[in-house]
Amino acid sequence: MVIVMKAKTPRANIDKLIKKLEDMGLGVHETIGQNYSILGLIGDTSKLNKEQIEVYDDVEKVMRVQHPFKLASRLFHPEDSVITVGNTKVGGDNLTIIAGPCSVETEEQMIEVARDVKRAGATLLRGGAYKPRSSPYSFQGLGEDGLKLLKKASEETGLPIVTEAICLDTIDVVAKYSDVIQIGARNMQNFALLKKAGKLGKPVLLKRGLSATIEEWLMAAEYIMSEGNEDVILCERGIRTFETYTRNTLDLSAIPVIKEISHLPIIVDPSHATGKWKMVRPLSKGAVAVGADGLMIEVHNNPECALCDGAQSLKPSKFKELMDELKIV
Amino acid sequence: MVIVMKAKTPRANIDKLIKKLEDMGLGVHETIGQNYSILGLIGDTSKLNKEQIEVYDDVEKVMRVQHPFKLASRLFHPEDSVITVGNTKVGGDNLTIIAGPCSVETEEQMIEVARDVKRAGATLLRGGAYKPRSSPYSFQGLGEDGLKLLKKASEETGLPIVTEAICLDTIDVVAKYSDVIQIGARNMQNFALLKKAGKLGKPVLLKRGLSATIEEWLMAAEYIMSEGNEDVILCERGIRTFETYTRNTLDLSAIPVIKEISHLPIIVDPSHATGKWKMVRPLSKGAVAVGADGLMIEVHNNPECALCDGAQSLKPSKFKELMDELKIV
Amino acid sequence: MVIVMKAKTPRANIDKLIKKLEDMGLGVHETIGQNYSILGLIGDTSKLNKEQIEVYDDVEKVMRVQHPFKLASRLFHPEDSVITVGNTKVGGDNLTIIAGPCSVETEEQMIEVARDVKRAGATLLRGGAYKPRSSPYSFQGLGEDGLKLLKKASEETGLPIVTEAICLDTIDVVAKYSDVIQIGARNMQNFALLKKAGKLGKPVLLKRGLSATIEEWLMAAEYIMSEGNEDVILCERGIRTFETYTRNTLDLSAIPVIKEISHLPIIVDPSHATGKWKMVRPLSKGAVAVGADGLMIEVHNNPECALCDGAQSLKPSKFKELMDELKIV
Amino acid sequence: MVIVMKAKTPRANIDKLIKKLEDMGLGVHETIGQNYSILGLIGDTSKLNKEQIEVYDDVEKVMRVQHPFKLASRLFHPEDSVITVGNTKVGGDNLTIIAGPCSVETEEQMIEVARDVKRAGATLLRGGAYKPRSSPYSFQGLGEDGLKLLKKASEETGLPIVTEAICLDTIDVVAKYSDVIQIGARNMQNFALLKKAGKLGKPVLLKRGLSATIEEWLMAAEYIMSEGNEDVILCERGIRTFETYTRNTLDLSAIPVIKEISHLPIIVDPSHATGKWKMVRPLSKGAVAVGADGLMIEVHNNPECALCDGAQSLKPSKFKELMDELKIV
Known part of the structure; x- marks a missing residue:
């Protein structure tokens, strides 16, 4: 899963979200771009809903990398x-x-x-x-x-x-x-x-x-x-x-x-x-x-x-x- | 319900369909246009399916006049x-x-x-x-x-x-x-x-x-x-x-x-x-x-x-x- | 073209519209149903816009019978x-x-x-x-x-x-x-x-x-x-x-x-x-x-x-x- | 821009693409997940078309992070x-x-x-x-x-x-x-x-x-x-x-x-x-x-x-x- 943070999100808020994700057992890899920061998640995200992340005001969008189906894949x-x-x-x-x-x-x-x-x-x-x-x-x-x-x-x-x-x-x-x-x-x-x-x-x-x-x-x-x-x-x-x-x-x-x-x-x-x-x-x-x-x-x-x-x-x-x-x- | 017959449908086929509709208890009113004949049906068509009429090869299209819902109307x-x-x-x-x-x-x-x-x-x-x-x-x-x-x-x-x-x-x-x-x-x-x-x-x-x-x-x-x-x-x-x-x-x-x-x-x-x-x-x-x-x-x-x-x-x-x-x- | 008049349209209004259509050189054939009256038009309707008819408050809907294209037909x-x-x-x-x-x-x-x-x-x-x-x-x-x-x-x-x-x-x-x-x-x-x-x-x-x-x-x-x-x-x-x-x-x-x-x-x-x-x-x-x-x-x-x-x-x-x-x- | 590589892409192919992107003056940040590798691009990607990247067989999908419009943004x-x-x-x-x-x-x-x-x-x-x-x-x-x-x-x-x-x-x-x-x-x-x-x-x-x-x-x-x-x-x-x-x-x-x-x-x-x-x-x-x-x-x-x-x-x-x-x- 990839999380795009809103432009100009304060550093502290990004760190708080990273902390939260890590507490869920996920690895987080950050790419700091010109206007946006991007968080790449590592680990099993199949139980994580996009909506649970999109709820944060600082999150611009969330993109699934893996298909959500497994047995049919x-x-x-x-x-x-x-x-x-x-x-x-x-x-x-x-x-x-x-x-x-x-x-x-x-x-x-x-x-x-x-x-x-x-x-x-x-x-x-x-x-x-x-x-x-x-x-x-x-x-x-x-x-x-x-x-x-x-x-x-x-x-x-x-x-x-x-x-x-x-x-x-x-x-x-x-x-x-x-x-x-x-x-x-x-x-x-x-x-x-x-x-x-x-x-x-x-x-x-x-x-x-x-x-x-x-x-x-x-x-x-x-x-x-x-x-x-x-x-x-x-x-x-x-x-x-x-x-x-x-x-x-x-x-x-x-x-x-x-x-x-x-x-x-x-x-x-x-x-x-x-x-x-x-x-x-x-x-x-x-x-x-x-x-x-x-x-x-x-x-x-x-x-x-x-x-x-x-x-x-x-x-x-x-x-x-x-x-x-x-x-x- | 309005039935549009295909252009050049033989007269006999139109008459056969009219007969069939009349046998179902419906009145049929025909309008003969330049290229198409149109049949207007009179009576309770709520039980008549469009599909039952569209099945005829000579029928170009069928149009409902009345909404199919009654209690909600x-x-x-x-x-x-x-x-x-x-x-x-x-x-x-x-x-x-x-x-x-x-x-x-x-x-x-x-x-x-x-x-x-x-x-x-x-x-x-x-x-x-x-x-x-x-x-x-x-x-x-x-x-x-x-x-x-x-x-x-x-x-x-x-x-x-x-x-x-x-x-x-x-x-x-x-x-x-x-x-x-x-x-x-x-x-x-x-x-x-x-x-x-x-x-x-x-x-x-x-x-x-x-x-x-x-x-x-x-x-x-x-x-x-x-x-x-x-x-x-x-x-x-x-x-x-x-x-x-x-x-x-x-x-x-x-x-x-x-x-x-x-x-x-x-x-x-x-x-x-x-x-x-x-x-x-x-x-x-x-x-x-x-x-x-x-x-x-x-x-x-x-x-x-x-x-x-x-x-x-x-x-x-x-x-x-x-x-x-x-x-x- | 077929015109469906609204339920309960006064007779006089239907007659007025028929008159108007006839003045445009079209034949009009009326089918009087249980709730709705239907007008079937006879003649060249290719220059008649659906919108020109739909504008009348008494008109429920207008349906084209013929395709509006000719050279491509x-x-x-x-x-x-x-x-x-x-x-x-x-x-x-x-x-x-x-x-x-x-x-x-x-x-x-x-x-x-x-x-x-x-x-x-x-x-x-x-x-x-x-x-x-x-x-x-x-x-x-x-x-x-x-x-x-x-x-x-x-x-x-x-x-x-x-x-x-x-x-x-x-x-x-x-x-x-x-x-x-x-x-x-x-x-x-x-x-x-x-x-x-x-x-x-x-x-x-x-x-x-x-x-x-x-x-x-x-x-x-x-x-x-x-x-x-x-x-x-x-x-x-x-x-x-x-x-x-x-x-x-x-x-x-x-x-x-x-x-x-x-x-x-x-x-x-x-x-x-x-x-x-x-x-x-x-x-x-x-x-x-x-x-x-x-x-x-x-x-x-x-x-x-x-x-x-x-x-x-x-x-x-x-x-x-x-x-x-x-x-x- | 975020690039998701296909599952099981050979290491060498990922490196080749990274090299290519770097040659275009972009920074590339890689996140290695369980099944997929993700590349986050840093720099001005506004002239880069998604299609130019999607063309590679090893690329699963490409996602824009930034809106492609600037003056209207x-x-x-x-x-x-x-x-x-x-x-x-x-x-x-x-x-x-x-x-x-x-x-x-x-x-x-x-x-x-x-x-x-x-x-x-x-x-x-x-x-x-x-x-x-x-x-x-x-x-x-x-x-x-x-x-x-x-x-x-x-x-x-x-x-x-x-x-x-x-x-x-x-x-x-x-x-x-x-x-x-x-x-x-x-x-x-x-x-x-x-x-x-x-x-x-x-x-x-x-x-x-x-x-x-x-x-x-x-x-x-x-x-x-x-x-x-x-x-x-x-x-x-x-x-x-x-x-x-x-x-x-x-x-x-x-x-x-x-x-x-x-x-x-x-x-x-x-x-x-x-x-x-x-x-x-x-x-x-x-x-x-x-x-x-x-x-x-x-x-x-x-x-x-x-x-x-x-x-x-x-x-x-x-x-x-x-x-x-x-x-x-």
């Missing part, structure tokens, strides 16, 4: 993490394709879509049973009934299940039926849910929050990992910007950043990012070319009747075409 | 809501001042700060017992012990309590001790928590999410209200923008917007928005001048030793000065 | 534009690779880099002679001397030149030496410069502004095109968001959007978007996979001594590797 | 700047009120509005003769004819003139007629225009760019000041965020920030920030309460017929009411 875990999910692996040289409808609606729909996506090359099956909806008047998902239908479709096709847990009250039942527990964008900083997800012994797919920095996202992963669960799969799904033509702005530059500073696998969800099925194909190809470990794509056998987010769902035939194109990339 | 509730909290009222002509430390730390701290803020003119007491922290390694609050200390300070001073509930597992205990349940920015779209907060029979202070639009914020209020609890107090606390000099950008223009489209009271938290105590004074005065119904301000008797967010806390003497200045505004 | 020009630049073509099935240093520095540097990028497969040569710098104390470019060096390097290699014009006083001299005139992100809404660029008879490369919506960007193209110059090449170079890990956020989803609503070619500049050379390779591959018509990449023979933006420049050997990889994508 | 100019404009002063204890129509349209309009705003208490007169419009098809202003009308209105009322210069070709004629040259948000980084504005011997009103950080804004002021013109008035006019309810988000927290780090006066334009006249009143009061040195407000005698931005203009009677309220704040 490549610095302490140089090899890529590869996560086993049922009969498939996520990360490393594997290209994971998670496909399925936004919401589980009927048995017929689930079985049909599951078969279609399996045939086209998907490696995991998705489908929402508990849906976080911005309106209390919108369809909120079938709940455990939906999980049962997902399970049936999974047994039919052999595809492991990814489905979202939205609250502490229902995460256990989600864990019972699913192979991967998804934490959605809106819950990325629902810390109680993250801790719980860290204790259930199943891999977790962690979506990036709409306005989460990459550092905050990795700190959310750290919450899960610090409970003993190292199987975290990151999922970029668009960030909120001023541009309104697309629902959100897919941040593909996050992929090489994550690859550099973390060892966790990262997949991309172009369906939610753009909200438009026509954009799923080009952005899927882009995500793979940039180096994503996989994709999460909404597929619905009848998007026009989908109970939510139909506009961003591919029909199975379009999904098949995309999968064929990806084999070439 | 001024259209259906023209008078300002005034909410009773213990011996005080929030909204209307009242200026609510919520003050206290970021975290509850010790009995001594709580009693001292509570007395100081009471003396200076605060009308409610704040203090966090459950703290949502971006790092799992940071202090997470004293939990129920903290609530007990808050209660003691409240009994000493007569100030009602506002404190945050961060998860389903602990919201009941929060409701037991507090007079107002706070839902924090990170949980603004934790829908399960919102629904629960709507059932506990206590007023709810709902902070705006870091990247929440005003409409999403009012939809979050709608979640609480649709469970039967109309006592919702909104709290603007800064939004996330590209500017990094302040922690977030306080959006004071949200106040007149809320006043126009909703009847709910709105207060402002300048401490969290800026992260710097020096900016609390000018922005507090600005918030009141813009028309906020109150302020939420962090006050700590020893900011330099605060376990979190000391940098944004006022000392009691500075808080007193601010209160005196506000009397003049 | 695919609606009126369904085929892709292909632009001839010297011996090469931009758009259609061509993959344009513009490469070269951020700034022109010395003859030796320019000739060496030009030969290297030519050998690796670049189709155009870039290099800044006039540099827009955020500090008045930074190197501002060699001016006309730099243009002469560029010209020499172009003659040596046969690569046409792309270079930036930053003001009315120097755009003529830029046009004299260069084959494509670049308008930078900061000048995307420098309307006087756009108009001038539209009159010089040379193709224009128009970078997206840091906070420009896609619509504003196409309106900037419209400025150039409305002066008679239809040869506009768009260049996505990152937008400003809250994320600070990368300098800007490269918006690759803009590519399919542009392809859908415009006929103009679009290329991508990953160097400026990220500010880090290590991210240029993955994002270049992503951009091509998403469907970009080309790339603009900074290459410097000695990045450590570059007078600006060295950190985002590839060495010629790295550029060669990237070009080889792109051939496979 | 309070560090080197502790007293508030007070700027004389005709018979009035901007900054210090003065509350500057700039009022007038968005565009100059007719003599009658200008004279009438000028008299009205003068009577209500305005201290300067505004009006656009050259208008930067996002569409080439929109009204672009009356040009020099507009300036003449402004001059007439100024002579009638004694109010000095503020009007915008949009390009190098017309800034001289703007300077001839006006007392303050306005540089608009879109031209905030039109560096050629800034330099020219610095040479004309008239005060400059510099609007903040839509996505400009406070630092970039002050660097734009530095461009003007470095040409010898220290009379710069800053104008906050809203920044671009994800919120679409208001046209832009007025950043009132910028005011205390500017007051802390710069000595320049700062005024606020609530009309452009919100785009809605109803929000002008509350935000004007808020701006003054936060500590702004003044306001810039659009007033039109007939907003419904205004050629641009009528929706954000106050009628003279509303402006009068606002001025009366401000006297109380």
Whole structure:
């Protein structure tokens, strides 16, 4: 950690702060510049909050040198993490394709879509049973009934299940039926849910929050990992910007950043990012070319009747075409 | 709702869509322009999702005419809501001042700060017992012990309590001790928590999410209200923008917007928005001048030793000065 | 254009507005809903400003149906534009690779880099002679001397030149030496410069502004095109968001959007978007996979001594590797 | 400047960089931490670009300690700047009120509005003769004819003139007629225009760019000041965020920030920030309460017929009411 003291801070005040830091067991190295003094801290600063230092009137600013995450950091875990999910692996040289409808609606729909996506090359099956909806008047998902239908479709096709847990009250039942527990964008900083997800012994797919920095996202992963669960799969799904033509702005530059500073696998969800099925194909190809470990794509056998987010769902035939194109990339 | 059809859509396709909408019980009024046809829908479109219409290939875009919230809307509730909290009222002509430390730390701290803020003119007491922290390694609050200390300070001073509930597992205990349940920015779209907060029979202070639009914020209020609890107090606390000099950008223009489209009271938290105590004074005065119904301000008797967010806390003497200045505004 | 009248607007006021609109030569079609009346306008609304209508107290909101750009719109020009630049073509099935240093520095540097990028497969040569710098104390470019060096390097290699014009006083001299005139992100809404660029008879490369919506960007193209110059090449170079890990956020989803609503070619500049050379390779591959018509990449023979933006420049050997990889994508 | 070296950088590479920095005349102070080495630079680093250091593969990050602006910095100019404009002063204890129509349209309009705003208490007169419009098809202003009308209105009322210069070709004629040259948000980084504005011997009103950080804004002021013109008035006019309810988000927290780090006066334009006249009143009061040195407000005698931005203009009677309220704040 580096502390920049305000210009013209009296010597005595600097010495007092140095004393305080030393009392905390830290080494302090001072650089006296023309206008500013800079204190470089030596030792374990991971428990020290920037705010505890910024509070001093004489402090101009405080800068972290080290990332605040440890378990998620490549610095302490140089090899890529590869996560086993049922009969498939996520990360490393594997290209994971998670496909399925936004919401589980009927048995017929689930079985049909599951078969279609399996045939086209998907490696995991998705489908929402508990849906976080911005309106209390919108369809909120079938709940455990939906999980049962997902399970049936999974047994039919052999595809492991990814489905979202939205609250502490229902995460256990989600864990019972699913192979991967998804934490959605809106819950990325629902810390109680993250801790719980860290204790259930199943891999977790962690979506990036709409306005989460990459550092905050990795700190959310750290919450899960610090409970003993190292199987975290990151999922970029668009960030909120001023541009309104697309629902959100897919941040593909996050992929090489994550690859550099973390060892966790990262997949991309172009369906939610753009909200438009026509954009799923080009952005899927882009995500793979940039180096994503996989994709999460909404597929619905009848998007026009989908109970939510139909506009961003591919029909199975379009999904098949995309999968064929990806084999070439 | 207004539907814009793509240029050159075949007549038959437009007719098919009109038929479909009419089958849903809606009236459809078509305007045939030079390049585009526009369909105006008549009837209750509140259950119709934009996405269900956007899914059609022939649809260029869909625009909502009516706000998606009802209970929170001024259209259906023209008078300002005034909410009773213990011996005080929030909204209307009242200026609510919520003050206290970021975290509850010790009995001594709580009693001292509570007395100081009471003396200076605060009308409610704040203090966090459950703290949502971006790092799992940071202090997470004293939990129920903290609530007990808050209660003691409240009994000493007569100030009602506002404190945050961060998860389903602990919201009941929060409701037991507090007079107002706070839902924090990170949980603004934790829908399960919102629904629960709507059932506990206590007023709810709902902070705006870091990247929440005003409409999403009012939809979050709608979640609480649709469970039967109309006592919702909104709290603007800064939004996330590209500017990094302040922690977030306080959006004071949200106040007149809320006043126009909703009847709910709105207060402002300048401490969290800026992260710097020096900016609390000018922005507090600005918030009141813009028309906020109150302020939420962090006050700590020893900011330099605060376990979190000391940098944004006022000392009691500075808080007193601010209160005196506000009397003049 | 669709006008939504406020709830409870008196009939007489609606009629008055309709009359006014009809006097402007527009047809007006009214849809009377439960709470709101909607007016659909028929006729040429391209000269009508939204603001002129929003000014009425009875108007709730005004929504454009048609894009405000015409010459840049695919609606009126369904085929892709292909632009001839010297011996090469931009758009259609061509993959344009513009490469070269951020700034022109010395003859030796320019000739060496030009030969290297030519050998690796670049189709155009870039290099800044006039540099827009955020500090008045930074190197501002060699001016006309730099243009002469560029010209020499172009003659040596046969690569046409792309270079930036930053003001009315120097755009003529830029046009004299260069084959494509670049308008930078900061000048995307420098309307006087756009108009001038539209009159010089040379193709224009128009970078997206840091906070420009896609619509504003196409309106900037419209400025150039409305002066008679239809040869506009768009260049996505990152937008400003809250994320600070990368300098800007490269918006690759803009590519399919542009392809859908415009006929103009679009290329991508990953160097400026990220500010880090290590991210240029993955994002270049992503951009091509998403469907970009080309790339603009900074290459410097000695990045450590570059007078600006060295950190985002590839060495010629790295550029060669990237070009080889792109051939496979 | 502080340089953080990557973890595990070989000793020799660190020494090589230190040597290089010392050769540039800088002192280098090294702090060796657990995982990272930190170099603190001593001496004048104002000409050193961050990019020149970030280019080294061994460098993790580079952090500026000192603001990059000097002439605009309070560090080197502790007293508030007070700027004389005709018979009035901007900054210090003065509350500057700039009022007038968005565009100059007719003599009658200008004279009438000028008299009205003068009577209500305005201290300067505004009006656009050259208008930067996002569409080439929109009204672009009356040009020099507009300036003449402004001059007439100024002579009638004694109010000095503020009007915008949009390009190098017309800034001289703007300077001839006006007392303050306005540089608009879109031209905030039109560096050629800034330099020219610095040479004309008239005060400059510099609007903040839509996505400009406070630092970039002050660097734009530095461009003007470095040409010898220290009379710069800053104008906050809203920044671009994800919120679409208001046209832009007025950043009132910028005011205390500017007051802390710069000595320049700062005024606020609530009309452009919100785009809605109803929000002008509350935000004007808020701006003054936060500590702004003044306001810039659009007033039109007939907003419904205004050629641009009528929706954000106050009628003279509303402006009068606002001025009366401000006297109380």
